[in-house]
Amino acid sequence: MHVRHATSSDLEDLVDLCLEARAESGVGRQLCSDDRERLRAQLSVLGSMDDGVVLVATCDGEPAGLALCRLMGPGLLSDEVVLSLDAVFVRPGSRRRGLGHAMLHAAAEVAEAAGATDVYAAPLPGSRGMQRFLARLGFAPAAAHRVVSTTALHRRLAGDAPAPGRRTNPRGLEDLIARRRRARARAAAGDDEAVVRHAGASMSMQVSRAVHSRRPSSSSTTTS
Structure with a gap:
């Protein structure tokens, strides 16, 4: 088993891993696109950014997992630097071998080198295995994320808007x-x-x- 920073030669393997993770997830649209060309472009941009971190895990020389991270901050609302762990995935056949721990160890080293005070993770809803994995490593709840489609938001906003001419009383x-x-x-x-x-x-x-x-x-x- 080995974890390292991804290179351009890993791009197609990373695309395959992302598509496999999307197929396994019940809410794939929130995880990544199903378009290979778009995924390829997005992963290329993330890997080329100064604050982007793309880790690839191999098992017996074959790609078996990935971790996508971003260094964030300082910003307008915080002076701290944090590492955002956007995605962690290990192929089913390579699980329970320590690859997830190895990738988190590599991510922690990136965070420490950058002076990041915290590591944030946003596992997808329903991913109980990932929730338990992160909890065992000390990740505690920090915030609740909610999502709504733009179309549904416009529809609800229109339904909640007061009728023309009707006065509202605060x-x-x-x-x-x-x-x-x-x-x-x-x-x-x-x-x-x-x-x-x-x-x-x-x-x-x-x-x-x-x-x-x-x-x-x-x-x-x-x-x-």
Whole structure:
């Protein structure tokens, strides 16, 4: 097993590995293109960039895995440099031989040499094996990524937009909450009044029973 930085002679093997990874993934479109020419161009650009890192793993001299990384920062919002691990893939027949660990070790060395403070990874949704692999190596959750197609976003934005001529009230939610609180307060006050009325009626009934049940006092007689 061997891990090294990719060269131009590895380009076609890298394209094959990317397409194989896409076919295995349930959300291949988010991983990479299925167009060989486009993939070839993208990998060439990544490999030629100063902050691009393309690692290839071989097993018995045959290409068996790849790792695609980018050094990022410092930027407008952070002074730190980080290594973004965009993709890691090992062919099924070469798994459980330590290739993944070897590629992450090489990536960590790149990060250390560049002064990167952290290594970020964004495994695809549903890739439980990769999630467990990264967790064992100490990767902790940092953020939740969400994706939507441009068409769907436009459609939802159009559906959420207010109708023409309809005025929007930025305090609508606060007003609704206040109205509900007042309604609950009135209901609670009404319950208290009902309890008082019930208690008063109960007391009146008890007094009435006491009056009706009282025996009239008999007149006393004296005998001489």
